[in-house]
Amino acid sequence: MQTIAPALNYPPELLLQAQGVRVAFFDIDGVLTDGGLYFSESGETLKRFNVLDGQGIKLLQKAGITPVVITGRDSAPLRLRLKALGVQHARFGTEDKRPAAEAFLAELGLTWSQAAAMGDDWPDLPVMQRAGFACAPANAHAQAKALAHHVTTERGGEGAARAFCDLLLVAGGHYAGLLAQVGHHDHPGASA
Numbered sequence: 495m496q497t498i499a500p501a502l503n504y505p506p507e508l509l510l511q512a513q514g515v516r517v518a519f520f521d522i523d524g525v526l527t528d529g530g531l532y533f534s535e536s537g538e539t540l541k542r543f544n545v546l547d548g549q550g551i552k553l554l555q556k557a558g559i560t561p562v563v564i565t566g567r568d569s570a571p572l573r574l575r576l577k578a579l580g581v582q583h584a585r586f587g588t589e590d591k592r593p594a595a596e597a598f599l600a601e602l603g604l605t606w607s608q609a610a611a612m613g614d615d616w617p618d619l620p621v622m623q624r625a626g627f628a629c630a631p632a633n634a635h636a637q638a639k640a641l642a643h644h645v646t647t648e649r650g651g652e653g654a655a656r657a658f659c660d661l662l663l664v665a666g667g668h669y670a671g672l673l674a675q676v677g678h679h680d681h682p683g684a685s686a
Contacts, residue, residue: 498677500670502660511643512627512665516608518554519595519621520655522565522572524614525631528651539569544651550659551579557668562598564591566617592620612658614638614650629658 532540568586611625614634622628630642631654
């Protein structure tokens with residue numbers, strides 16, 4: 495039987511920047527989705543989520559890193575997806591994301607230096623600017639990429655959030671331990 499060894503490698507300076515993270519802020523459109531908005535005949539907004547991203551969020555929780563969603567939109571499908579992932583901290587329908595992030599930090603007893611943020615456009619910049627570690631997907635707006643400590647090779651809705659989660663897990667020393675549990679009862683590899 496082949497050993498499952500960690501396959502991810504990051505530059506040491508990037509891992510140092512991403513250490514100490516206890517909370518991860520996520521935008522939705524363009525980060526956990528591809529940024530496209532689909533409207534049904536009744537006007538309902540439909541979104542496409544990637545299971546890799548969902549698995550990453552579940553792994554963060556297992557590692558003790560709290561995922562927080564702050565998004566400018568609100569929809570029933572989004573709330574269902576977050577509930578399925580066990581995300582307990584979310585603010586919907588807000589374009590002014592900094593005060594929402596500060597409220598969550600206060601609630602969790604954490605500081606900006608313990609926060610990471612992933613965003614793709616201007617509304618995300620105030621949170622990315624203050625977070626100890628900021629990340630943007632490959633298809634993010636140029637301003638988000640310029641502010642990010644790291645830009646993923648993956649696009650939003652296509653595994654970018656998972657890449658962000660994996661980086662945080664490696665930097666926090668959690669990745670190898672979680673990977674070692676795969677294949678065991680109640681392992682972190684359960685479907686997302």
